[in-house]
Every structure is written in C-alpha cells, then in structure tokens.
Amino acid sequence: MKAVTIYRGRIYTTSALLAEGTDDLEAWHHAGCAAVDLETAATFAVAKHFGMDRTSLLYVFDNPRRKEHIFLDDAEEAERRRLGNARMMELVLDLIRAYGARQ
Numbered sequence: 001m002k003a004v005t006i007y008r009g010r011i012y013t014t015s016a017l018l019a020e021g022t023d024d025l026e027a028w029h030h031a032g033c034a035a036v037d038l039e040t041a042a043t044f045a046v047a048k049h050f051g052m053d054r055t056s057l058l059y060v061f062d063n064p065r066r067k068e069h070i071f072l073d074d075a076e077e078a079e080r081r082r083l084g085n086a087r088m089m090e091l092v093l094d095l096i097r098a099y100g101a102r103q
Contacts, residue, residue, distance in 0.1 A: 006091075008034070009033065009034025009035065010032050010033045010034055011037055011040055011056065011058065012028045012031070012033040012035070012036045012037075013038065013040045013041035014036055014037075014038060015038070035058055035060055037058055040058075043056070044056070053099070055095070057091055057095070059084045059085065059087070059088040060084075
C-alpha cells in the first residue's frame with residue numbers, strides 16, 4: 001500500500017457543519033489544533049458517561065485553510081481519499097486487535 005502521512009495533534013470539535021469562518025480557522029490553527037471535526041466531543045462524552053474507553057482516529061480529506069475541500073474532486077483527490085480510507089481501516093483494525101490483546 002502507498003504510504004499515507006499520519007499526524008498526531010489536538011482536535012477542535014465544533015457543533016456546526018461549515019459554519020466556521022476564516023478567523024475561526026486561523027484561531028484554531030494558532031491554538032495548535034491539527035484538525036476540526038463534528039463528532040469527537042459528543043462521542044467522548046457518551047463514552048465517558050458509560051465508563052467506556054475512548055479514542056479518536058480521523059482522516060482528513062479537506063483543508064479549508066488552503067482552499068482545498070471535499071467538493072473539489074479530481075482523480076488525484078479521489079485516489080488520495082481512497083488510500084486514506086483504506087489506511088484508516090487498517091489502523092482501526094490494528095487498534096482493535098491491540099486493545100483486545102490487553103483484555
């Protein structure tokens with residue numbers, strides 16, 4: 001499989017899809033956030049309530065700071081998304097196996 005770049009970093013979770021402006025994106029970037037998503041905080045809150053372990057793996061397919069987003073589609077972008085999705089699935093399965101081995 002072709003290499004996929006993996007980053008670790010802080011995530012800013014927002015509650016509104018596509019509601020952020022340029023000032024918000026720049027503020028989150030300067031605060032050290034590597035990504036913005038919509039689901040992590042809600043998922044973590046529910047898992048914490050029920051005493052469950054939790055982690056988040058995200059794969060990024062757009063970068064609004066560079067004016068790159070999911071609606072810009074070409075063959076290269078489609079292939080990058082396909083590779084990212086395949087690599088994400090591998091990572092998730094590896095994580096599940098590792099977690100299961102701890103039990």
